Amino acid sequence: MGLVDDALKVRGILGKGVRAVRARRSVRARLAQRPAVPDGTVEVAVYFTDGPENLYQLDQWYEPLRRLHERHHVTVLSRNWEATNALLDACPVPVHHAPDIDGVEAFLLRQPVRAVLYVNQNQMNFSAMRFADPAHVFICHGESDKDYMSSNQLKAYDHVFVAGQAARERILRKLVGFDEFRMIEVGRPQVDVEYPGPTLPADGRTVVLFAPTWEGDRASMRYSSVESHGPALVRSLVATGRHRVVYRPHPRTGIVLRSVRAAHEEVVSLLRAANRADPTAGHVVDTEGGFGWQLAAADVAVMDVSAVAYDWLATAKPLLLTRPAEPRAVVPDVGLTTETELFPAASAGRAAEAVDAAVAHPSDTHAALVRHYFGDTSPGASMTRFLDACDEVVTSRAAALAVRDAPPTSPEG
Secondary structure, three states: HHHHEEEHHHHHHHHHHHHHHHHHHHHHHHHHOOOOOOOOOEEEEEEEOOOOOHHHHHHHHHHHHHHHHHOOOEEEEEEOOHHHHHHHHHHOOOHHHHHHHHHHHHHHHHOOOEEEOOOOOOOOOOHOOOOOEEOOOOOOOOOOOOHHHHOOOHHHHHHHEEEOOOHHHHHHHHHHOOOHHHEEEEOOHHHHHOOOOOOOOOOOOEEEEEOOOOOOOOHHHOOOOOOHHHHHHHHHHOOOOOOOEEEOOOOOOOOOHHHHHHHHOOOOOOHHHHHHHHHOOOOEEOOOOOOOOHHHHOOEEOOOOOOOHHHHOOOOOOOOEOOOOOOOOOOOOOOHHHHHHEEEEEHHHHHHHHHHHHHHOOOOOOOOOOHHHHHHOOHHHHHHHHHHHHHHHHHHHHHHHHHOOOOOOOOOO
C-alpha cells in the first residue's frame, strides 16, 4: 500500500508541474495581449497567493470588488500561475501576476496602493505585509463560529472587516490584547448580489440545499456531514417525490479522506439515479460554478458548521445545522451551534420528516439571530457598509501617509 501511495503522490506532483507550466505559458500569452495595469492608478490590491482550488474564497467577492472598483481602482495581485489563468477568465477587475516577492515589490512601487485586502490566512500573506505604506485589511471569505474566525493572526492586520456584533464578541472573547478599534462591521455584502444560476421547475417540490463542508485537514476541524449524513439523507429525500435536492459540496471535499470521497460519489450516484428514474425530479449535482444562486432557489438548507450556514442565515429561511460525527471536532460552545438544535447523523435517514417540520414551523428566534450576526440585512445595506468602509480605509491611509511624508517644519516655521 505504501508503494501505491508513493506512486500516486509522484504522479500528482508531476501532474501539478505540467499544469503549472501550461498555465504559465497561457498567462504570459494572455497578458501580452492585454494592456498592462497603468502605473499610478491602483488604490486597492487584493493579495491572493493560493492555487485555483481556493479561488472559491475570492470569487464570492467579485461583485463587491467590481463595485469598489467604481470608486477606487482595484487590482487582484495573484502569485499562482493556475489561479491567475482562471482569474483572467472570470474576475471582473484587473488582474496582475507577480510570481515572486520581487514582482510584488515592483508593483507596489509603481502604484499608490492604500489598502491591501486578504481573503484568507495563508502564511504567504506575510510576505506582502512587510510593506508599510498600505493598510492591510483582512476581509475573510465568510462568517462562522470556527476557531479560524478568531485566530491570533488577526493582530497582524491594520483592520479586520467583520460581519456584525457576534463576530466582534467572538474575537474579543478569544483574543488577549486585541485592539477592538481595528474591527469594522460590514455585514455580508454578498447577500446584496443577484447570482446567475439555473431555473428550477416551479412544481411545488420543496427544494433542499445540501451544502456540506469538507473534512478539514485535522480532526478538530472535521465538521463535514458528507460521509456521516449524506447518503442516508439523500435517500430519504429522493424517496418522497416531494423534495428536490441541490447538492453543493465544498470544492475540497474528499481531498484528505478517501472515505469522504467515496461518500460524495455515492451521493452523486443516488441523485443521478433518481433523475433517471423520474425525469421530473430535477435534483441538481452542483459541483461547478459560483455559489449564491442556491440561496434564492432553495426553501430549506442542510449545512454544517461552516461559513455557508451563516450566509444562509441571512435569508431568514429554515436551516438544519448538522452535528459533527467526528468526536474530536471542536464544536463552538457559543454562537449559532448553541442557539440551534443540531441535526445528528442518527436522524439523517428521517431527513424528509425533519425538513418538512422545519418548513412548517420556522423558528421565532431566527430574525434575532440574523441581526446579531449581520446587523442590518435590508437590501443594499451590507454592500453600502462594505464600500464605505473601504473608502474610509483608503482615504484615511492616504491622509496618514501625507502627514508622515511631509517635509519637516523649519524652526522658524
